[in-house]
Amino acid sequence: xxxxxxxxxxxxxxxxxxxxxxxxxxxxxxxxxxxxxxxxxxxxxxxxxxxxxxxxxxxxxxxxxxxxxxxxxxxxxxxxxxxxxxxxxxxxxxxxxxxxxxxxxxxxxxxxxxxxxxxxxxxxxxxxxxxxxxxxxxxxxxxxxxxxxxxxxxxxxxxxxxxxxxxxxxxxxxxxxxxxxxxxxxxxxxxxxxxxxxxxxxxxxxxxxxxxxxxxxxxxxxxxxxxxxxxxxxx
Ligand code: C5J
Numbered sequence: 001x002x003x004x005x006x007x008x009x010x011x012x013x014x015x016x017x018x019x020x021x022x023x024x025x026x027x028x029x030x031x032x033x034x035x036x037x038x039x040x041x042x043x044x045x046x047x048x049x050x051x052x053x054x055x056x057x058x059x060x061x062x063x064x065x066x067x068x069x070x071x072x073x074x075x076x077x078x079x080x081x082x083x084x085x086x087x088x089x090x091x092x093x094x095x096x097x098x099x100x101x102x103x104x105x106x107x108x109x110x111x112x113x114x115x116x117x118x119x120x121x122x123x124x125x126x127x128x129x130x131x132x133x134x135x136x137x138x139x140x141x142x143x144x145x146x147x148x149x150x151x152x153x154x155x156x157x158x159x160x161x162x163x164x165x166x167x168x169x170x171x172x173x174x175x176x177x178x179x180x181x182x183x184x185x186x187x188x189x190x191x192x193x194x195x196x197x198x199x200x201x202x203x204x205x206x207x208x209x210x211x212x213x214x215x216x217x218x219x220x221x222x223x224x225x226x227x228x229x230x231x232x233x234x235x
Contacts, residue, residue: 001226003219005179007211008201012179014219020067020126020150022135024157024164024185026054026119027072029112031158034101036112039094042188047158050186053213054119054156057184060217062122067148069141070121073163074108074129081131081138082106135167142174152177154216155208156184161196168200168207178208181216 003014029035031047038044061068075082079097087096094100102112108129114120121127128139135141145153153176157164164185168178180200187193200207 001223003223005209005211005219006215007179007209008197009205009209012177012209012211014154014179014216015152016064016066018150019152019154020069020145020148021057021061021154021156022069022071022167023054023058023115023119024071024135024155024167025073025159026051026070026115026157027112028102028114028116029073029106031116032102032112034112036094036096036100036105037159037188039092039100039105040090041092044188046188046190047186050158050184051116051118053181053184057154057156057181057213057216058119060213060220061154064220067126067150068121069126069128069135069145070115070119071128071130071135071157071163071167072108072113072115073106073131073133074113075106075131077104077107077109133163133166134170135163136170136174145176151175152179154178155180158186159192160185160187161189161192162187165196165200165207172207179216180208180210181213182210183212 005012005014030037031044082096094105096106098105103110107113128141130139153171155164155168171178197210201210
């Protein structure tokens with residue numbers, strides 16, 4: 001059964017059988033002091049605040065047995081997948097691959113590269129290590145989603161205007177319908193989050209739709225009530 005989710009710029013028609021949740025880069029490297037986000041000079045406390053909302057969104061998808069994709073921005077220990085143009089950008093205190101407070105910055109397997117324990121993937125959920133900002137570049141994710149007939153993606157995670165927006169744009173170009181959960185995403189810069197949301201919904205959802213978590217939860221519970229009444233089944 002399709003759910004009508006109140007959203008900007010207009011209702012998003014969610015088809016649970018073709019939908020997956022994508023949680024972008026909720027990693028210690030971006031959210032905890034001492035990680036990549038912090039060494040770039042950012043105040044990471046803004047990002048910590050969305051953790052309960054992201055946890056509730058994950059719980060919603062788990063309760064309905066819908067697929068969940070977790071991404072990590074992660075490079076190989078030998079940095080063969082980290083172009084110098086990325087590693088040498090700017091003048092951070094520590095660069096990708098350097099040893100920081102939580103191990104080597106943005107390196108797969110290091111403590112700082114892990115997803116926060118309270119949002120940790122469960123067995124059977126899809127985990128993608130991505131060397132770029134976008135989730136399709138060099139990951140094989142499109143084939144994984146196609147094999148499951150997934151055509152709609154609900155997005156959460158950090159940061160809104162970098163890895164979330166890049167991944168949404170990549171997905172949009174590949175034909176996925178994308179819904180961003182506004183209060184389950186955050187940026188180090190509030191004005192960039194606001195601008196990214198406006199860019200996404202502009203021109204009749206040129207990149208996708210946005211909605212608050214409460215609206216998505218309500219759409220699921222209303223659909224369950226309807227489905228229970230008519231068939232006894234759960235949406
Ligand atoms: C950044 C990300 N901001 N996950 N990564 O470098 O948005």
